[in-house]
Amino acid sequence: MLKQNMSICVSSLKKSYGNKKVLSQVNFSVPGKTVYALLGSNGAGKTTTIRILTGQIKADGGEVLIEGHDVLKSPEKVREVISLTGQFSAVDDALTGKENLVIMGRLRHLAEPEKRALELLNYFELSGAANQAVSTYSGGMKRKLDIAMSLVGNPKLIFLDEPTTGLDPQSRHSMWELIRELKRSGVTIFLTTQYLEEAEQLADIIAILDRGEIIAEGTAEELKAYLLDGAVKFIFEDAESLENAKQILKHYKTASVSEEHQLTVYTDGKADTLALIFHGLYENQVKIREFSQLAPDLEDVFLTMISEREGKFNEK
């Protein structure tokens, strides 16, 4: 896709805090009107990325274009087209929901801040609580108001930093519905999350950030294809068969559960490979009780990628 169709273009982004390298060489692009999820564990560098993309901090190197504007050269243009909702809400608890929105509308120089506040309260089904102090709102209502605040200026691109962290399952599901609805309204959404399920539920494209690098990017289906459909789970008759199988299949990536005489073998999914595996086991008279082909889930992909990298780091 052409650069001009991209809502976000990031190239060669680097950032360190003192001696600590947080982002080493980050590249990605986000097409307009899509949901892009940056997935990573605690401390992977997600918030740092968002803070650079929104112009709150400067990178040590690299380029960031937001809706075609360079974040360093035209920060005011960038601020006009984006909104940011943080892990910690910017809402003032002592004021009512409506007052918060009206103040934000004035800050954004809207002609009719009150009208926009009422529209948003209605959209987020908060009209009933419009004149109550935010301190009386539930966590889910506060999060909704926080997102409403970020929509006051009709942004093209919304940044959501861990939008459901700390929410109960019910509020999390309503937040997901809200994010889907925002997408349907035509905005681009960049979100960070620690939850695989959240990325899978919401994102058109998922990028996995680990130790300051994007180690994989694609649709949930593409990422799952990384493990291919070639994972086969065997359950053997006894411990001896399991040990024999491990020896025979030592050149494959495997995972075993000894107590259950179980071995999962990761293959390239090709029929020839599967035939070789079965042939090897058969020739050595390994007693197979049952076997099944596994459909990988994203959790597998994430854990496999991270553990492969841990292996590499340990080898260094």
Ligand SMILES: Nc1ncnc2c1ncn2[C@@H]1O[C@H](COP(=O)(O)OP(=O)(O)OP(=O)(O)O)[C@@H](O)[C@H]1O
């Ligand atoms: N201002 C700072 N000074 C020094 N180190 C920092 C600073 N901000 C973040 N870090 C460190 O940089 C690393 C990445 O932090 P960041 O907040 O970007 O991660 P994250 O992926 O957003 O994690 P979380 O899910 O916990 O928010 C962490 O090890 C963190 O301790």
